[in-house]
Amino acid sequence: MGFTHTNSDTGIKDEDLKAVLEGEIPTYHEFNSSERTGDQNKEENKPHCVIIVVSADAVQNMQLNNDSVLTTKMKNLHSFIPSDVTRIVVLTKCDTISDLVHKSITNIYTCQTIYSVVQKATKIFGTQESMVFPIVNYFKEWRLDREKNVPILYALMFALNFAADRQELRP
Structure with a gap:
C-alpha cells in the first residue's frame, strides 16, 4: 500500500497515514478493516x-510547482510526520536514471544526475x-x-541508529 497517481480509494489514505504516524494505529492493524481497535498507548505505537x-x-x-495528485501527496507527506520522528528518504532504481x-554502482555518490535528484x-x-540515500535495486541477480x-x-544502518536513539530517549 502506498501513494497512487489518482485520488481513488486505492493506496493509503491521508487520515490512515496521519493516524499511524501519531501512534493511533496498533501493531498488526489491517488497513482493509474499518475498525481501529487495540492498545491506545500512542507513544508506544509511534x-x-x-x-x-x-x-x-x-x-x-x-x-x-505542479499540483498533480502524486506531487501534492509527496509534498504534504513531511507535514504528517511528527517533528520528533526522524525521516529518511531512500531513492531506489538510481541506475535507471x-x-x-x-555502468558502475561506485559512481552513485559522485554522479551529478543522482545529486540533483537527491x-x-x-x-x-x-x-x-544527509538523510537521502540513493540505492540500486537487485533485479535479476x-x-x-x-x-x-x-x-x-x-x-x-542510519535508520536503525536513529530508531535506537529515539528508543533510548523514551521514558
Missing part, C-alpha cells in the same frame, strides 16, 4: 523512524541531504553484489 521509499525516476520527473551509475528529494520531503549492498546497508 514510529521511531519513517523511511520514505521512492523511485529516483519518479522524483526526477516530479515537477515541484544514470548511465554512469548503471536535492529535489530534500525539497519535496523536507529533509536534509542471483548472487549478492558487495557494491550494491553498500548503499543499501548504509541506509539501513
Whole structure:
C-alpha cells in the first residue's frame, strides 16, 4: 500500500497515514478493516523512524510547482510526520536514471544526475541531504553484489541508529 497517481480509494489514505504516524494505529492493524481497535498507548505505537521509499525516476520527473495528485501527496507527506520522528528518504532504481551509475554502482555518490535528484528529494520531503540515500535495486541477480549492498546497508544502518536513539530517549 502506498501513494497512487489518482485520488481513488486505492493506496493509503491521508487520515490512515496521519493516524499511524501519531501512534493511533496498533501493531498488526489491517488497513482493509474499518475498525481501529487495540492498545491506545500512542507513544508506544509511534514510529521511531519513517523511511520514505521512492523511485529516483519518479522524483526526477516530479515537477515541484505542479499540483498533480502524486506531487501534492509527496509534498504534504513531511507535514504528517511528527517533528520528533526522524525521516529518511531512500531513492531506489538510481541506475535507471544514470548511465554512469548503471555502468558502475561506485559512481552513485559522485554522479551529478543522482545529486540533483537527491536535492529535489530534500525539497519535496523536507529533509536534509544527509538523510537521502540513493540505492540500486537487485533485479535479476542471483548472487549478492558487495557494491550494491553498500548503499543499501548504509541506509539501513542510519535508520536503525536513529530508531535506537529515539528508543533510548523514551521514558
